[in-house]
Amino acid sequence: MLDVQFNLPLNNFTLDVDLQLPAQGVTALFGPSGSGKTSLLRCIAGLEHAPAGRLLFNGECWQDSQRGIFVPTHQRAIGYVFQESSLFDHLSVEGNLRFGYRRISAAERRISFSQAVELLGIAPLLARQPQHLSGGERQRVGIARALLTSPRLLLMDEPLSALDAQRKAEILPYLERLNAELEIPILYVSHAFDEVARLADHMVLLEDGKALASGNINGLLPRLDLPLALGDNASVVIDGVVASYDVDYQLLSLRLPHTEQCIRVAHQPVAIGQQLRLRVQARDVSLSLQQPQHSSILNLLAATIVELAVADNPAHLLVRLDMQGTPLLARITRYSSEQLGLRPGQSVWAQIKSVALLN
């Protein structure tokens, strides 16, 4: 558990947060540029000294301004990946990797040199100088360098934002492996929703230095009281389990949590039982009072309306649905809603036009 309380006056606002974050999985600090995400991360790293603050990591005190405790950055068991790659130019790739590695005692090492090199696929780069690497390669070296201090908490400050879409796609699988193979909790700062949707388990929504919400990403995204649900990108992520595969039609069936309902998606075969994450955008979901017949739409799911809210565009309504515990968002026109007489508690059929598999 990461217990975070900070009050730090910044240029345009004050960072003022009081959060309990899980010390496992990926926690995304999400918000628009200039919402205080990076400042919060820097406070946790000790790179910024908030005048009022308390920071406990699994019970270990890293800062307590009331008791005058401030553990300097180099004594905190963190790894930090900076936004722009920040490799030391006076050292080779290997020299960069070994910089932190040799500064921790052998007893503390839980990640071996070869393990980190293998995990990020940088073995061919070891002898190179940082100046001669591509942006994506540099960022991978930066991540491996941070891992080699065997951190107990990995802080990542928009590690992909300086990269183009292709490089991003090249690094994301490494980040997923990181999460899957090493049991290091990750705090991930980002303003890119697609990265967060793909990686995060837990999510903190920041705006003007305040935390609007903090919670499990599956539960947070469908909340109609948060700005996330109202924008054009309103969507939910669902962690489904592979139930079957139709070889003939090349369709993968994923069972939704807590239900017997499945979502089918065109995909290559995946081992049964594996968990995969889906993203369903609200604008791809339409509603019907009767079970639609003769439709080309593959995914028809029984759902109950929980609440309705006006979206950022007054012609639209957002409908929050529940499928036996799995939430779903639908964006429909206000006109349709009135025609159908939609109200909370009503049973409807959700038609999902498109589903994106995130990993």
Next chain:
Amino acid sequence: MPLSSSDLAAIWLTLQLASITTVLLLLLGTPLAWWLARTRSWLKAPIGAVVALPLVLPPTVIGFYLLVAMGPQGPVGALTQSLGLGTLSFTFTGLVIGSLFYSLPFVVQPIQNAFEAIGTRPLEVAATLRAGRFDRFFHVALPLARPGLVTASVLGFAHTIGEFGVVLMIGGNIPDQTRVVSVQIFNHVEAMEYAQAHWLAAGMLVFSFAILLTLQRRGRVGARAIS
């Protein structure tokens, strides 16, 4: 042999003076440059200005005040006398002290620029990689500032070699003690020995040109510190 033994002695003395001054200035100037590059104290501006003073002051002014300070009535002189060291004016040690002031900006400023060009990011990175304060300074800041340190050494050395006014004021013209090349050239000219003066003067010219050429070839000081 175009150079007399007193010419050679002057050259040898000059090289000794420049080497000792450069080494001392690197040792003293690097921490000072680090402080100037990092501090947010109000003292930064006045101290930065004091460091830069020798760039604009006539060397005779520096020499004059040093002479007064190191003389029997001056504060430094009083101190050295009470320690049983006598006075430092008209000694080699006095020359070294004078050179330290005279060449200070030529050493401090390139190093300060290099430290400023590095910025705080590499040091923050090092801190997240478990490096403490001194570790960061010696294993990140200094190696990254290397171009600045090289420039500072070369400029400090070359500038000390060209020193004349300060030497004359506080050191005079004592063979093997304070008679450096620039003073020796002056002596030759005074004695109408233009041929002798030419050899030394041309030597200085070639030496200075060679140094500046090397620096130019090395490119800009304080290149990119981080990629």
